[in-house]
Amino acid sequence: MTMSIMTKSNKATRIDMFNFSSVQMRTFHLTWLAFFLCFFGWFGLAPMLQIVRDDLGITTDQIVTTNMVAVASTVFMRLFVGWLCDKIGPRITYTWLLVLGSIPVMLVGLSQSYEQFLIARMFIGAIGASFVITQFHTSVMFAPNVVGTANATTAGWGNLGGGVTQQVMPFVFAGALAYFGSEHLAWRYAMIAPGFLLLVMGFVYYRYTKDTPEGNYSEIEEKVAHSKSGNSGKVFKEALKDYRVWALFLIYGACFGVELIVNSKAALYFADYFTMDLKTAGLIAGLFGLMNLFARSLGGMLGDKFGKSNGLKGRVKWLFVSLFCQGIALVIFSRMGTIPTIIGSLLVFSIFVQMSEGATFSVVPFVNKKALGAVSGIVGAGGNAGAVAGMFLFKKELTGLEWPESFMILGFIVVAVSFTVFAVKFSPVMEKEAEKEMEELLASVKETQLSPKRVPA
Template sequence: MSSFARNNGQLNLLDFKAPAIRTLHTTWFAFFMTFVLWFAHAPFKGALVKTFSMTDAQWKALLILNVALTIPARIVIGILVDKFGPRITFSLLLMISGVLCTFFALSRSFEMLALTRFLMGFAGAGFVIGIRLVGEWFPARQVGLAEGIYGGWGNFGSAAAAIVLPTVALIYGGEEGWRYAFMSAGAFAFLYGIFFYRVIRNTPKGATYFKPKKSGGLEVSTPRDFVFLLVMNLPMFGALAALAWKLSPAGVKLLPYAAVNAIYGVLFVLFLVQAWQIYRVNAEMLKAGGVPEFQRYPFKQVAILNINYLITFGSELAVVSMLPGFFADTFGLSPIKAGLISAGFATITVAARPGGGWISDKFGRRKTMLVVLAGLAIGYLLISRIDSTWPLALAVAATIGCGLFVHMGTGAVFAMVPLIQRRMTGQIAGMTGAYGNVGGVIFLTIYSFVSTPTFFMVIAASSVLGLVASCFLSEPKGHISEVAEDGSVQLIEVA
């Protein structure tokens, strides 16, 4: 038994002598820092609007730009982490993000502010790297809980940014305090990137880090899966087109129609390029009619997890954005009180996401997914009925209860991602993570056209669709096979 698998497979998070536990803590904090940088602007709306004389449309455009690059970035980062390893990829991402955060702080025009915030979308892709790294260090019986801790604790970086950075700005004082807060966060991330590179290993001692045969696109096992993969790429480009539309005169009026049409053209070309890369990677497989049976994996697993993360994390992104306003409007609360009450929906991730992973490890990943999505459908249907006649305490309890299933669902998704195909875990995690952002775009776009109760019912209906899709999930069993550079076949336990 390895040094990190003790007490019948339970994790002792205080056993810092165990290399895997040290790796887990070092990695979730790296993810935490990327989320601090990614959401650092959120608590400084007043200061930024005042400094740059921004209109409401410009502020909304800044929020859109902050998430626009994250969808393709997660795909790119997934490719890089599989090719070069988590150690160097995460280190460079932290250092580059720290530099970009500093440039954001030094911006003297809205254009510079917008450009750096757009580029900061790459920081939101850091999540993908740790999924592969944690998957390398923990066995199947522990990986769900370990990934849940990584995701849940790291995800808290967005809330920490709202708490810590305004305090840092207040300590510096003056109208420029926000700039020094950003630069401090950027400097810390840069130094932590160096620290991460010095202390992290890609795998436990003696283990092999498997890499894809070719880079640039996800490998699949059959011609049918090849077509399936191409179809599954369409929603990601559709979400980017929706974000471009939001910047058009029909949305926040930041870009003219000519520029938006040009973006549509670029997205179409990028889709063709991506399709070609996927073909190039899978050309030999297509000619042979498939890969050897022992190396195959069912792409349907990836597709269903993509859909489920679109529903779980996508709805989380959307609901967190609108929930404070919903409580303020429904119950006549002040913005501060509504924000504090709504925070419970997001902060519960610290416990609920690891809980979803732990339940998956203990009771089965497919079964957990089915239960969570059923709870999600019921939860969103329930809060769609909330109105001013409800007792506030009951409304808050229903919302937090729904949030519990949302975050458990995100943990359940990534309890299965590392068990599909080891050498491509980064790319699979990247695609699944990107689908989470796609979900946020889809649900927020729907919210802009419908009433709040209808918005919640749409998410409930999508949860039912995810539940049906999850009936076709296969519980990981036995082993997956990987071929080492010397040609030997190694088996990795996934059950």
């Protein structure tokens, strides 16, 4: 059964959602689920920040600073885990990230001051590096004809955790409040739940995934030779020197970075500017993340579609369209002043931002296949770097801006960044190689589909 969905390189050529026997599809499901749970740890505090702010006696600007630190720490971790995936493989890398990341999530409730809370959020931010491993692991499991869709779907369903977190954690908080009878204790105990889930997921990931379709790095001689040769350092340097990687770094900062900003700000924005209670603000903010259920996958699917019909250039042009529209949608969102219009514009913006993310990682696997982990790490880090830079717009003491104006300026920045997409170019040789690979792949898929129907002479 497994071989029917494989190419000669053992990469899956289609996404069979209900096939749990193949290592490709097991990895597909476990990698998005792991990323999904990481969002509970990473952003579990977001819908409770109003309570945390009052309990610790800190200011909104200090909350913004903790958000920035949580996101900034992810930048360095994404660079590190990208290199680590190339060196020791995604399975061990993800396992350790999940297990170690669960610790600060469960212990953040011990914070009694702004400084302690800041340090805890810095360590929690490392969990955000999970995205790079998710994209790397999916990329090595799926063939070029579906890799954009696979990457976008695992990332999108994982990102769905951001929206679900906004909606679920207020109820976890409410349950803790009912049991302990104190807001001071409730938010602290509420964070134990996502930390425990991360710990369990670490052991599940180790048990049921493999590094590649052929097996773990430790089981494949050439992989062992590769990891011991120091080659991972060389390919990382190659990625650092490629201007296209840095263009994608900026682009991903303008889409995923903006998503992180909205994820961390939405509930507080609705509570402060639209006088909503905690549960209502969390539910509406959660709608933003829920679009990940289909929007990011759609962005990757369209990337694959344009890639089949127009080559690598088609993928790049689609990325420009989605990112440009995202910027315009964010500007419109910033101008809305009623609850119905703010919800409608939020949903439209959410669709475009997540399609842009899917479109970005439908391009990434083709930039440098030998340095896939490094490229994924650098581009992924761009998302967090963009979030940190963008969050300065929301520090009122620094800019003097109200949050609606901050969102508007951010939207215009996204529009400007969209034009850097045209710096992502591929040589005629790379275009021909990609075209040839796609033709051979499609021929292989067609042959596989027809072979069971052949009747022996």
